[in-house]
Amino acid sequence: MTKNPIAPELLDKLENFLSTYSFGKKPDELYDPIRYILSLGGKRIRPLLSLLSYGLYQDNPEKILSQAAAIEVFHNFTLMHDDIMDEAPLRRGKATVHEKWNANVAILSGDVMLVRAYDLLLPSPADILGKLIQEFNQTAAEVCEGQQLDMNFELRDEVHEDEYIEMIRLKTAVLLGFALKLGAMLGRASEEDQKRLYDFGVNIGVGFQLKDDLLDVFADQAKFGKQVGGDIISNKKTFLLIKALELAKGEDEKVLKDWLAKKEFDPEEKVKAVKELYEKLGVRKLAENRMNDYFQSGFELLETFAQSENPYYQSLLEITQALVHREK
Amino acid sequence: MTKNPIAPELLDKLENFLSTYSFGKKPDELYDPIRYILSLGGKRIRPLLSLLSYGLYQDNPEKILSQAAAIEVFHNFTLMHDDIMDEAPLRRGKATVHEKWNANVAILSGDVMLVRAYDLLLPSPADILGKLIQEFNQTAAEVCEGQQLDMNFELRDEVHEDEYIEMIRLKTAVLLGFALKLGAMLGRASEEDQKRLYDFGVNIGVGFQLKDDLLDVFADQAKFGKQVGGDIISNKKTFLLIKALELAKGEDEKVLKDWLAKKEFDPEEKVKAVKELYEKLGVRKLAENRMNDYFQSGFELLETFAQSENPYYQSLLEITQALVHREK
Numbered sequence: 001m002t003k004n005p006i007a008p009e010l011l012d013k014l015e016n017f018l019s020t021y022s023f024g025k026k027p028d029e030l031y032d033p034i035r036y037i038l039s040l041g042g043k044r045i046r047p048l049l050s051l052l053s054y055g056l057y058q059d060n061p062e063k064i065l066s067q068a069a070a071i072e073v074f075h076n077f078t079l080m081h082d083d084i085m086d087e088a089p090l091r092r093g094k095a096t097v098h099e100k101w102n103a104n105v106a107i108l109s110g111d112v113m114l115v116r117a118y119d120l121l122l123p124s125p126a127d128i129l130g131k132l133i134q135e136f137n138q139t140a141a142e143v144c145e146g147q148q149l150d151m152n153f154e155l156r157d158e159v160h161e162d163e164y165i166e167m168i169r170l171k172t173a174v175l176l177g178f179a180l181k182l183g184a185m186l187g188r189a190s191e192e193d194q195k196r197l198y199d200f201g202v203n204i205g206v207g208f209q210l211k212d213d214l215l216d217v218f219a220d221q222a223k224f225g226k227q228v229g230g231d232i233i234s235n236k237k238t239f240l241l242i243k244a245l246e247l248a249k250g251e252d253e254k255v256l257k258d259w260l261a262k263k264e265f266d267p268e269e270k271v272k273a274v275k276e277l278y279e280k281l282g283v284r285k286l287a288e289n290r291m292n293d294y295f296q297s298g299f300e301l302l303e304t305f306a307q308s309e310n311p312y313y314q315s316l317l318e319i320t321q322a323l324v325h326r327e328k
Numbered sequence: 329m330t331k332n333p334i335a336p337e338l339l340d341k342l343e344n345f346l347s348t349y350s351f352g353k354k355p356d357e358l359y360d361p362i363r364y365i366l367s368l369g370g371k372r373i374r375p376l377l378s379l380l381s382y383g384l385y386q387d388n389p390e391k392i393l394s395q396a397a398a399i400e401v402f403h404n405f406t407l408m409h410d411d412i413m414d415e416a417p418l419r420r421g422k423a424t425v426h427e428k429w430n431a432n433v434a435i436l437s438g439d440v441m442l443v444r445a446y447d448l449l450l451p452s453p454a455d456i457l458g459k460l461i462q463e464f465n466q467t468a469a470e471v472c473e474g475q476q477l478d479m480n481f482e483l484r485d486e487v488h489e490d491e492y493i494e495m496i497r498l499k500t501a502v503l504l505g506f507a508l509k510l511g512a513m514l515g516r517a518s519e520e521d522q523k524r525l526y527d528f529g530v531n532i533g534v535g536f537q538l539k540d541d542l543l544d545v546f547a548d549q550a551k552f553g554k555q556v557g558g559d560i561i562s563n564k565k566t567f568l569l570i571k572a573l574e575l576a577k578g579e580d581e582k583v584l585k586d587w588l589a590k591k592e593f594d595p596e597e598k599v600k601a602v603k604e605l606y607e608k609l610g611v612r613k614l615a616e617n618r619m620n621d622y623f624q625s626g627f628e629l630l631e632t633f634a635q636s637e638n639p640y641y642q643s644l645l646e647i648t649q650a651l652v653h654r655e656k
Contacts, residue, residue: 024469030476085432104413104479107435108472114442115468122462126454134450140443141352144436148358
């Protein structure tokens, strides 16, 4: 992902930490799913942001591996519970916990994961622990609010684009912001720096989610990991669909709503038709513009931290830029 | 419940705290269920134990209303999630959250409740906050372990009585122990006192659960709040059934196993038959002896705190004794 060796080295240490951390022993049904979901991998972008953000202020980010791991464990707890709610059969190409075990195991094992996330935050200086947990709590509650809004939106006929942006800010972006802020807090950054790093994270987080929406429809199938068009097939209320529903009039509106209402269809045909409508209505362009606005706001904030001699800054820039330009 | 005015006064303050605390605003589906489950009442025994335990060491237990409320919020979080897992339709005679809303709402709203429990612990002195959260985490993980063991046992043919006692220790008793320890920690009690109060709580907690098992079968229907015999009707693996399965031989074993296997039966007839077997096999007596052993061990520990002039001690003794002698 990057030429700078810092990120891969920190990621190695993080994997080692996560795979050797003792989440608990018995009963197996409670603790095996935690080890299982963490073994499925993922980019570990959130803990990496914490480590690099700390590196802007202090040497040896491996000192905060535990707190960085807390963010990853929390993130995976949300995935375990979201997968139950979304009835998702697969996570990173493998069976989800509620499929491999059952929903009750996924509920309870997820609950313990959340508790363990707090354990992982504890090796922090006493004078900032309270503030750190308070901010973590706020973020955690916001992530839950985002998930609830997401579920609510799926049942609503109309969702305004601002509501959608607010939902993805809560569900996805605030945790990226907090990951950066956590590293900055532990690195003893000023409150102003903490806030700017948080805002950088939130901005790129919203951008990343819009990018996800775009890739799901317009990615190059040869490079994309999963089926292109999945969101169109399932009528997922993405930024693209929300804008298309707002802008389509006359025949376009009829065609779009017919496709959304159809229970039986050829998936390829539906994807092709809706994709064409997205281009025709200009919603692809609108989404790209919106995404780029968020990326720009984010990177303008990051630039204020520019330290050419600090390898953590370089790495932070590289890995976030790589995510901006990813094709899968 | 008690003649001493301390407990009712503290309970009033606690209710007021819980009903005015802001758990969050939007979306409604996330926060209404929290207010709903807390409005269903309950004895609030756990937070009361924290407040009274604090009172053994410091005046004005209302100083730790927030931390006491954390215990009650955590307890109600476990009820919300357990009710999903147990597919329970009713909680304190009212619809459970997953029935009134749906399972997804109960999962996510429960998750936020757990987060809010941590928020409520935060107004604690910085020098003990870390230790306090660490102990809370251990207790929380143990409660989850107990719930998982309980679910596992329901699917097993044989459960040993020691396994059962360990399950109820984890699922029920450790939280009573921690509630007392929390008050003691905040009251700046010695580590030895903290441990003795914890052990008192665990012992009476195991006793209370055995009392629940006994009341469900042998309570006076006129005084008992719910249907006597519910555990027998549902084949619940209580201490009584576990011991009966161990001790029944020959015809008794056949009769017991026939009742357990029957899909269609007259509930009254089943309750009567199994109850008679429990008496005949002596398992009622065995359960009562076991329960009384735990109560005795508990109260011997509590007596070491005897302070005739301390009204909080008197209240602690009164309310726990009232639970020992309850008939519903």
